[in-house]
Amino acid sequence: MSWTARSIPDQSGRTAVVTGANSGVGQVTARELARRGARVVLACRSEQRGAAALDRLRSQVPEARAELRLLDLADLSSVREFAHALPFDRLDLLVNNAGLAAVPYARTADGFEMQFGVNHLGHFALTGLLLERLLAAGGARVVTVAGMAHVLSNIDMSDLAGERRYRPLIAYASSKTANLLFVRELSHRVLSKGLDLTVAAAHPGYARTELQTKGARLAGQPGRERMLRLAGDVAGSSPDQGATPVLYAATAPYVQNDAFFGPRLLGVRGGPGRAWRAPWARNDLAAGQLWKVSERLTGVVYPGL
Numbered sequence: 252m253s254w255t256a257r258s259i260p261d262q263s264g265r266t267a268v269v270t271g272a273n274s275g276v277g278q279v280t281a282r283e284l285a286r287r288g289a290r291v292v293l294a295c296r297s298e299q300r301g302a303a304a305l306d307r308l309r310s311q312v313p314e315a316r317a318e319l320r321l322l323d324l325a326d327l328s329s330v331r332e333f334a335h336a337l338p339f340d341r342l343d344l345l346v347n348n349a350g351l352a353a354v355p356y357a358r359t360a361d362g363f364e365m366q367f368g369v370n371h372l373g374h375f376a377l378t379g380l381l382l383e384r385l386l387a388a389g390g391a392r393v394v395t396v397a398g399m400a401h402v403l404s405n406i407d408m409s410d411l412a413g414e415r416r417y418r419p420l421i422a423y424a425s426s427k428t429a430n431l432l433f434v435r436e437l438s439h440r441v442l443s444k445g446l447d448l449t450v451a452a453a454h455p456g457y458a459r460t461e462l463q464t465k466g467a468r469l470a471g472q473p474g475r476e477r478m479l480r481l482a483g484d485v486a487g488s489s490p491d492q493g494a495t496p497v498l499y500a501a502t503a504p505y506v507q508n509d510a511f512f513g514p515r516l517l518g519v520r521g522g523p524g525r526a527w528r529a530p531w532a533r534n535d536l537a538a539g540q541l542w543k544v545s546e547r548l549t550g551v552v553y554p555g556l
Contacts, residue, residue, distance in 0.1 A: 254495070256286075269291060273301045327361050347393070352423045362412075371433060393449070439509075455490075456514035
């Protein structure tokens with residue numbers, strides 16, 4: 252019998268932060284964690300969209316303990332403000348879900364290429380700033396939402412800003428490789444110190460969410476946007492199905508450090524299982540290099556690691 256959201260163990264007494272919880276996989280993840288008793292923080296960039304998502308969650312799970320807090324991963328000052336204001340001494344789960352896919356070239360408030368800045372650097376900084384509270388919980392988890400698109404591109408350490416040549420899809424793929432390298436390096440550091448923290452990755456397959464079409468919309472390509480939406484309708488899974496590997500990584504027993512989960516059926520749909528990982532996303536040297544670069548760019552140094 253395939254693992255589903257109904258398989259989630261009781262989460263009562265646990266506190267979770269889910270980034271990008273206003274729509275798609277993030278919204279489903281927050282809802283199902285709340286349904287199983289977790290206190291959930293919806294970390295969203297837009298107050299209006301975040302408030303609407305919180306209302307939806309409460310209508311679907313009337314007993315939910317949930318709240319909205321603003322977080323803009325494209326602005327490191329916002330990341331620091333979010334972490335500083337979070338009123339919990341311990342945190343049991345951090346789901347690094349928010350992201351951008353194949354959007355036109357832009358820079359974050361701190362000058363980073365937007366997809367690398369949001370998908371990787373923002374979450375790198377957030378995790379580091381919350382690390383002491385995660386370690387204080389005992390048995391906490393960090394789950395980063397990567398993607399099978401990582402198979403399209405390694406990460407170019409010499410051109411993280413995408414200045415020499417920017418191709419939206421390749422930049423997205425590189426940021427997903429960065430996600431997996433981050434999970435690998437953090438896992439190694441946690442294990443080497445004997446810390447009680449599980450760090451894993453998951454991907455939703457091809458889920459019908461705003462992520463798939465936003466890049467085309469921002470680029471002013473309505474024909475491509477319609478094509479992507481049609482592809483999602485034909486071949487994609489629902490956000491509920493797409494969230495299942497993420498929820499598995501976040502809650503299932505016996506999840507190991509550096510595990511990577513996705514849909515079983517060709518990595519597109521189906522119940523959660525182990526996901527394939529390109530060789531460059533398993534490169535320990537690259538993972539260590541990216542870590543050092545990320546510390547320098549964000550100014551966030553992980554305490555004790």
